[in-house]
Amino acid sequence: MKLLDLFCGAGGAAMGYYNAGFDVIVGVDCKPQKNYPFEFVQADVFDYLDCNSASRFDLIHASPPCQGYSVTCGLSSGEHPKLIPQVRERLIAIGGPYVIENVPGAPLINPIMLCGTMFGLRVIRHRLFETVPTIFFAPATCNHWGKSTSSARSSMRRSAQSGLRRGVASLSDGYAFVTVFGHDFLVDDAKLAMGIDWMTQRELAQAIPPAYTNWLGKKILSLIKEKENVKF
Secondary structure, eight states: OEEEEETOTTSHHHHHHHHHTOOEEEEEESSOOTTOSSEEEESOHHHHHHHSOGGGSSEEEEOOOOTTTSTTGGGOOSOOOOOHHHHHHHHHHHOSOEEEEEOTTSOOSSOEEEOGGGGTOSBOOOEEEEEESOOOOOSSOOOOOSEEEOOOHHHHHHHHHHTOOOOGGGOOSSEEEEOOOTTOSOHHHHHHHHTOOSOOHHHHHHOOOHHHHHHHHHHHHHHHTTGGGOOO
């Protein structure tokens, strides 16, 4: 099964699809992604679609830049692109199954919301997924059962005093979750919390846990295998 991964970043989504059963994966991003774990093409996404046949893929996943839709976009003075309508138009024209991923507040159609707590992860990271065919129900409800911290400072002080580096599995200070955002988190904590072991801090801050697309990929694969009964 073949996956085209647009705006791929460092491959959090791609790894989930790979675990779900997609064994041929091509990632496309305008920036170099040296840690992307599958075949990578550095190119503008729209230029790539103009020059390559995307119809040869069984599924197309797209994660357009989210900064323009984020609740924190007002804190930035920069201009951020809002590409979801253009991406959707191209994917509909190509035909076949697709997924568009973005942050809460993004203009997705009939999106499903996934959170790390639905998969037993130690990260609270809400993301929306517009899917064709439509998947209506998440695997569970959010389970925010404890406090979350985004600050690494107190942990770093304790680590310096003890000579140890705190990990998610040994959180004993009352915090149940790590918030992986910006630069104020411990990389080891974030890797364990998100189920990712190959990314840098900057890459982790932009990634989604593979568990999300592992679940989505399996759902979509089951529909693809019954595609004679599915209209896209």
